[in-house]
Ligand SMILES: [Zn+2]
């Protein structure tokens with residue numbers, strides 16, 4: 001049978017001879033959207049046959065970014081983090097073909113696959129299978145969004161250290177189980193944020209939204225909680241799912257961006273509007 005992938009969010013669904021009936025539940029949710037042309041599905045083989053390439057960027061200190069050009073669906077930048085006891089594949093790619101699999105294998109494969117939130121589940125089970133049964137970690141608060149169940153999927157709650165120097169931290173916000181991965185590395189710490197913390201165009205700034213495509217904000221309380229939850233962690237660098245990169249002063253960028261958001265949504269600068 002065929003594994004069908006939603007062409008809008010890029011999340012794999014259970015195998016079936018025909019595409020799943022109806023709309024993708026992840027895209028029908030208010031944080032995503034069903035395109036004007038309607039729901040469409042694609043298989044890994046069909047995706048592989050389209051002209052594309054995988055871009056591999058090394059960020060140093062064992063962090064590698066991988067992404068598809070042209071992008072497919074949400075078009076995430078995935079991150080492979082190398083450790084002495086196996087690697088983490090963060091926000092796994094929504095596609096899987098010989099080229100990207102060879103790159104991941106050359107970097108040492110992955111022992112653990114984890115996504116920042118359900119939009120980033122991608123082809124997590126296909127990746128686990130291709131890598132010989134890597135653990136797939138899903139936050140318990142978002143487990144109901146898993147479309148393709150598999151014995152490799154495990155739940156985690158608030159904090160988890162799946163590999164040396166790597167801590168998954170649930171922050172919530174965009175989804176109740178939205179998480180970041182903190183890397184205790186020689187760069188002074190690195191945070192992989194998915195869109196638990198969103199990229200902003202300006203250098204050194206970030207944002208916090210319930211929905212990025214539909215521009216739905218988060219409240220002041222939730223943004224305060226996200227920023228406060230990160231206070232125990234040191235991080236100079238930050239990498240996001242859209243390729244947002246902060247190489248110095250990332251913890252400061254999170255703090256000041258949270259304060260800016262809070263000031264705006266609580267009306268502290270309403271006189272300027
Ligand atoms: Zn979808």
Ligand SMILES: [Zn+2]
Nearest residue numbers: 117119174195
């Ligand atoms: Zn998202």
